[in-house]
Amino acid sequence: MRVLLTTIGSRGDVQPMVALALELKNLGQEVRLCVPPDFRDWIDGLGLPVVSIGPELRGTAASGSTVERAQPSAEDLRKQVDDTVADQFTTVGTAAQGCDVVVAGGYLQIAGRSVAETLGIPYVFAGYCPVCLPSPHHAPPPMRGRARPHETSDNRTLWALDAQHWNDVFGTALNAHRTSAGLAPVSDVRGHIFTDRPWLAADPALGPWPGPAVIQTGAWILPDQRPLSDELETFLSAGEPPVYFGLGSMRAPDGIDQVMIDAARKLGRRAIVSRGWAGLSLVDGGRDCLSVGEVNQQALFQRVAAVVHHGGAGTTTTAARAGAPQVVLPQMYDQYYWAQRVEDLGIGSGHPPGAPTVGSLVTALGRALEPEAAANARSVAATVYTEGARDAAQRLVAAIPQRSSANRP
Template identity: 65%
Template sequence: MRVLLSTIGTRGEVQPMVALAMALRELGQEARLCVPPDFRDWVEGLGFPVVPIGPELRPTASAAPRVQTPPTPEQRRRMIEGTVAVQFATIPAAAEGCDVIVAGGAMSMAAHSVAERLGIGYVYVSYCPVTLPSPHHAPVPVWGQAPVPVWGQAPADATAGNRALWAEDARRWNGTVGAAINAHRAAAGLAPVADIRGHLFTDRPWLAADPTLGPWPEPADIGVVQTGAWILPDRRPLPPELERFLDDGEPPVCVGFGSVRAPRDIARTTVAAARALGRRVIVLRGWAGLSPADDGPDCLPVDEVDQQALFPRVAAVVHHGGAGTTTAAALAGAPQVVVPQLYDQHYWARRVGDLGIGIAHPPAAPTAESLAEALGRVLHPDVAARAASVAGEARTDGAEVAAQRLIDGA
């Protein structure tokens, strides 16, 4: 079997696909990836062919402005038309000779049409329960970052039932991307689709989230297949400088925002908060280029490292609430302070609080005082004990489960 794994997104969307690719290879199958060019060298270094798609995304993770404004309708239209055109131009060649396309994330807008034209299988995967329709939760409001187009206005009537909100969400999909997708379908000789969201998600989407951290609510309107999170095994050793820092005192606090934008001065604010509690800090620079205010011996900025090796050795993790970071910290048994910025991050922040393995920072911009208060709470021994307990409940076999389902034709 030859599988194309395609996604438009940052590391949080790409890394699970790489995990699935590795699981497929372990089972004797072939995988290739269609991902943004930022990840080409990394993925090819793991031995997988890559077809780059779209522009580089790293520049979008520069420091966020104090006030983020949504794109205008005209800007949104141009972004949508651009990303749809790029996908319809790139994915057909990437999918040649494949038996199935697995498309990750809501911005994967051409993969199903390409699979239909080639007469091959198609699977849509989400990494968070609230991004899929259910009467048990409302659609996720989002403000977008270029070059990713999103609409995401908060519902006008927040008291309406979730079914009504999801119906409005479906209409928004049709009104926002329907014309662009159907124009390319017509050019490919395909019939138009009336329900764009249903076409992209299908009536049996996969959910690559851990059932303890992000359970799918039942009963549901659609038949979701929850495989568990797709976790990429990482066996890189920690850098010697980081090892020495970890060995030179009690477990430090770790702050990082991965490949997304970060609140202004979040690293400096976290350092000040940790110092107020007598704690050292590791700053994961990430795409936003986080850095502490000084080069004091109690702070260590580092580039990308193996979170699976680092997180079990820290006292707490301050992060943005991406699915991958939340899962990695939970598996490590590390208490969490989540400072969500957008989209599904607010869901993961709530789940961390609901599970008792950390807290969500209030919506206001973090200050040294607010982060010190949050860290003081999660550094309590009861939270650490609860985090260790949940770590024992979480699963690590999601990618293997998904790979076997693909082979079995499920």
């Protein structure tokens, strides 16, 4: 079987697809990935065929104020959407040639199902967080630049408004390409992309699905066997477990690196600061803090006192699996959900929306460092399911009919 795995987004969107790709490869399947160019070298190094889609994304995380940047005009937004959808149809359409199935991960895969339909092959949509999939049990996640109406808190109404937003933003571009391909237009863009039976690649203990109609496989975790650097090993061995700070691929407020270090010091803790896409740095030469780049978080998080992070699904799961208490600094979309889940499970704290101050971070981190949070984190770690990618790969192989090579383009 030949499988195309396609996604658009940061490492949190790409890494689960890589985990699934390697599991499929272990089962003897042919896999290719279609991902942003930021990750091409990494995936090449894993021996997986990869096609780049869209522009590089790293520049979007430059440090700066969290205040919204100047909003583009309606005309500029429309052009961005048109260009993005056109690029997806071209790139995914080419990458899918000869494949038996298209698997789209994340929430911006506008063209994937239409490409599969054109080729006459199955399509699977996979999300990484329960709150991003429609359900009367929860409201849609908040979106930047889109205010939630104050006059209603009914979840069904909010999801209907969310569906209309998808139609308004992507409907015209999507249907123009479908018409050109000889396909019927769709009236529900979100439902078309998500399907009526989406897969949910989230851990059932951390992010339980509240009802039927979803296939929850567990998180797609990519095993990491890389050793920690000598510098990091030396730092870890030089004192009590430090606090890890990192924002992944997210933007960083001005001065957040100083805030992080000052908060750790006020609590008598050493600090490890991950540079991330925002380029966080150490503001002084203190021996109580260390700057790191790309690192094996699975190994590191087992040796820290707490993990302070942006609330991505992957980082939340990695910290939970390691048994590390967490502080989530949410900025957008599903990050608020994960902050609340950390609170609900008693494995740390969610920071209020907005840029942290030393005082607010000391309060949140202080709660996460309490013995009860550490005990709860260890308890939850024992429940995290680690074979989600393997199970998803096996399900995919069992469900998708394989064409003979003679029937492939």
